[in-house]
Amino acid sequence: MNGPTNPADPTLPDADPDAEHLIDDYMTHATRVLRGIPDAERADILRELRSHLSDSIASRDLSTSRADRVRAATGHLGDPAEYLRPLIADHLLQRSARIATPWALAAGLYGQLFRGLRAGIVSVVFLTGYAVAIGFIVMGVFKVVFPTHIGLFVGSDGSPQFGIVGDEAGARELLGYWVVPLGLIGGAIPYAALTMLLRRAAAQLSRSTTQR
């Protein structure tokens, strides 16, 4: 049986409760998918998706029920978690390059990992670079707390070890508290340089991946 229709706007909630539930469920899902996006942009995208559904529903065969037309329209529009993924990954990457905090960077680069070979390789290179830079900074900060475990050590057999090490009998630390400025500067400079490079790479990655 066909549900009542509102030809003026097929998404208006006076037509068919089942159909309206389907639209509401779809929009709720899309809202959830877009939760990391700034409010204004999210509202704009959701408004556009609702507009798209309205046009798509209106273009369907009127001899079918409204709920069926909504199902067809949402099916053709696709799963927001799938088609909005490039948009969200781009947003996270742009945000990470802008604010450059470790968590934002991790989220932004992780989002690019599975967006094709090129984006994946670029992400791995940046993630590795940031991990090394952060490692240096951590060493600089924690040298004060664990002076005998962080630094450049020469073992009893003459083998050098640099970084965070466990207790080793006979090991001698060479740099002393120079590890603090060396670690902080040696980490901060690559961190800043990587962030500048990431800002350039972000635009190119976005260009190459929204066409996929």
Added chain:
Amino acid sequence: MIEPLPSATARWEVQVRKGVLEFIALLHIRMGECYGYELITQIRKTVDLDVTEGTIYPLLKRLEREGVVSSRWVEVSGGAARKYYAITPHGERLVAAMQQSWLELSFGLQRLMVAR
């Protein structure tokens, strides 16, 4: 094992069409302001593209962010408002450059195909 010809051709066609989605979208927008649903419907008529309609929105967002297209909301009497996209002067130059590049590629391919 050798991939059957129809399957290999179909896979290649999908890749080619997806690769030129941005170019096709811009050519349509250059012809006149249009909204998302209208655009994807036109694109599907132009090229038999097997992608979900939502795929167009991340592309449009990026083109807008890069200043290639501009957008405005237009109220529709008695219906849901539509977001119309128009080509910008920068977008016009980009499409012209893409068109030139496409023609050169196409010409080169044609010469190559008749050279056997």
